[in-house]
Amino acid sequence: MQHTFIGIDLGTSGCRACLIDDDKNLLQEARRAFPQPSIQGQRVEQDAAIWWQAVTSVLTELCQHPAAQSLVAISVDGTSSTVLVTDEHYQPLAAALMYNDGRATEQARLIDSVAPPEASAVRSASSGLSKLLWLLEQFPDSRKMCHQADYIAGKLSGHYVSDFNNGLKTGFDPESQNWPEWLSKLPIPAGMLPDVYAPGTLTGKLTAANKSRFGISNSVYIVAGTTDSIAGFLATGASDIGDAVTSLGSTIAIKLLSPVAINSPSEGIYSHSINNAWLAGGASNAGGSVLTALFDDATLQQLSQQLNFEQSTGLNYYPLTKTGERFPENDAGKAACLSPRPDSDVEFLQAILEALTAIEKKGYEVLAQKGAPLAKKIFTVGGGSKNIKWMQHRDKQLHGQVISAKHSEACYGSALLARQGFIKMNNKEQPSND
Numbered sequence: 147m148q149h150t151f152i153g154i155d156l157g158t159s160g161c162r163a164c165l166i167d168d169d170k171n172l173l174q175e176a177r178r179a180f181p182q183p184s185i186q187g188q189r190v191e192q193d194a195a196i197w198w199q200a201v202t203s204v205l206t207e208l209c210q211h212p213a214a215q216s217l218v219a220i221s222v223d224g225t226s227s228t229v230l231v232t233d234e235h236y237q238p239l240a241a242a243l244m245y246n247d248g249r250a251t252e253q254a255r256l257i258d259s260v261a262p263p264e265a266s267a268v269r270s271a272s273s274g275l276s277k278l279l280w281l282l283e284q285f286p287d288s289r290k291m292c293h294q295a296d297y298i299a300g301k302l303s304g305h306y307v308s309d310f311n312n313g314l315k316t317g318f319d320p321e322s323q324n325w326p327e328w329l330s331k332l333p334i335p336a337g338m339l340p341d342v343y344a345p346g347t348l349t350g351k352l353t354a355a356n357k358s359r360f361g362i363s364n365s366v367y368i369v370a371g372t373t374d375s376i377a378g379f380l381a382t383g384a385s386d387i388g389d390a391v392t393s394l395g396s397t398i399a400i401k402l403l404s405p406v407a408i409n410s411p412s413e414g415i416y417s418h419s420i421n422n423a424w425l426a427g428g429a430s431n432a433g434g435s436v437l438t439a440l441f442d443d444a445t446l447q448q449l450s451q452q453l454n455f456e457q458s459t460g461l462n463y464y465p466l467t468k469t470g471e472r473f474p475e476n477d478a479g480k481a482a483c484l485s486p487r488p489d490s491d492v493e494f495l496q497a498i499l500e501a502l503t504a505i506e507k508k509g510y511e512v513l514a515q516k517g518a519p520l521a522k523k524i525f526t527v528g529g530g531s532k533n534i535k536w537m538q539h540r541d542k543q544l545h546g547q548v549i550s551a552k553h554s555e556a557c558y559g560s561a562l563l564a565r566q567g568f569i570k571m572n573n574k575e576q577p578s579n580d
Contacts, residue, residue, distance in 0.1 A: 149218045149568065152208060153561030154201060156224040156294050157374055158245070161200035162557040165208045165217075166565065172558065174211045176204040184241070188248040188271075191241035194230050194297055201298050202359065209360040217362060220302065220352065221369040221564035223377035223556050224294030227274040227315045231281045231288035236306050239285045242294065243277040250276035253283075260331040266411035267315045274316035279332060291316075291338055295371045303350030303368040308340040310419045311372040318342050320419035321407060343370040345420060346566045369567035375399065376418055376425060377559035378527060382551035387423060388522035390546060392506055394530025397433035400509045401425050404518040413512050414473035421566075426518050428473030430505050434530055436465040436484075436498060445491075452492045455500070455539040459493050461486070463501035474509040499536050503543050510545060521546035527554035 150173065154163045160179040166172055178200040183192040201222075208214060225245040232238050243249075254271040256279065261268055268275040278291050292300065293312040300306030310320045316339070319326045325339050343349055352366040371377070379391045379401050390402040407417040408426035418425040437446060464471075464483040471480035488494055510521050524546040530536060531550050541548040553559075 148213075148216055150213045150216045151561045151564040151568065152205070152217060152220045153377070153557040153559065153564055154204070154220065154222045154298065155374055155377060155555065155557035155560055156197055156201075156222065156298060157556065158225060161197065161204055162555060163201075163204040163208055164555065164557045164561050165211055165214060166558070166561045167213065168565070170562065170565070172553070173213050174208055175555075175557070176207040178203050183244050190244040190247040192244055194238050194242050197294065197298055198301055201301075205360050209362060214362070215364075217366050218364070219348075219367040219369050219564035219568040221346075221560040221567065222295045222299045222302070222371040223374050223560045224296075224298070224312065224371070226312065226373040226375065227272055227277065228294040229274050229277040229281065229316070230292045230294070230297055231278070231285055232290045232292060233287070234289040236290055236292070236297075236300060239288055240281065243281065246272060247277060248272050250280040253277075253279035256332070260328055261317075262328060263411070264409050265317065265326075265328075266409050267416045268317050269411070274312075275332075278316060278334070282333065282335075289335070289338065290340070292340065295373070296340060299349070299368055299371060302352055302356055304353050305350035305368070306340060307349050307370070308342045309345045309347075309370040309372055310342060311345055311376050313340075313342045314416070314418060320417075345370050345372040345376070346563050346570065348567050348571055367568060367571070369564045371560055371563060372420070373418075374556045375401075376420060377556035377563070378554055379425065380420075380559035380562050381553045381555055382525035382527060383553070384523070384525050385421070386522070388519045388546075389525070390510065390521040390523065391525045391527060391551070394502075394526060394528035395433060396435040396438075397429050397431055398502060398506055398509070399427065399429035400506060400513075401427035402510065402513055402518055402521055404513070406517050408513060408516045408518050410516055412476055413516075414476040415513065415516065426513055426516075428509060430473050430509065431467075431471050432465050432502055432505050434528070435467050437495075439467055440498075441495070446495070449492050449495045450533050450535060453496050453499070453535040455496065455535065455542075459488070459497040459500060461488070461497035461500070463497050464505075465498045465501050474505065474512045499533075499539065503536075503540050506540070507544055524548050525551040527551050
């Protein structure tokens, strides 16, 4: 019997979902846009009801596909560090603080005073833990907290739990697989933090009410999900130690599968646990945002056709849109450098792309210096992956084989997690290499 699986991605601008089969074939996609979050300075909020409305809409659409009659598992990913507080019945008490909300500066300082050095993922004002402390001050009657993916998976199953990856920036320790003792030094009420499971673990079933809502008659399992960025990593097919993914979007983000955890705040590195391995990496502030600030799309395409990486420009740029860098060096005072500017726009563009490649290369080298393996295969996603000449230059400069990923949508990665969880339950194959 052929089974099908659904992955749901709650991204920055909307909800995407897809239906796949046992052979990982993409059968159908559905998406709904979110209205813009409420933004006031450092405050970025969104009503969680918006997420649920979008999810019910995409699931209704996907479940009309004939293959959905064989649906057996669903998994959900969400934006990292998006946090919601609720009452004891999981009814939201306020709008969710979004992943890029940075208001909790005082709470971040409190965390920094009690957290051990290795807890690098919780120290910023945008961490899930900082946001939770801020919300608890404003809403002292809060009884439960949920990350974005937790809340939607809970609405589907009635069982509100979290996963290793969403829990990381709220203080969960994936090495001990527990909420650590040092969190007791913070004013977090008992029972507030959720139980946490490894991504790909079966955590519940679709409720009878939801089965009726979506026209499903058979049992459907809910599988612990992950963050949107890790779901995007999984979507590429990267699965072996030494496999890596570079995202060439508005910033350069790299992730590498390592047998050991790599955590180094001074270099902006932290590690997620996934499939019995560690996903180590970091994100630079340099990336495509510099290019879009300097060139329109048509000009970029035209100039890219004239690039000649066989002749180096010799220019030592560091392309940032503003002061400050996170990775491969964590330097708040790092200055942008885009001068001297040559007369030729082609040479100017090439110098920027050379610099971005050098930053990516240094990122992988820093990971290797910290104990991670050298990258063997580097799957590439994001808009930059469409620049063929840049891809060829990266292939020559980087240690690993550079590959354009066939799939990069986070919802596809979550569908793979749903499939993995179901397979694990049936012991048909080893999920760690799936």
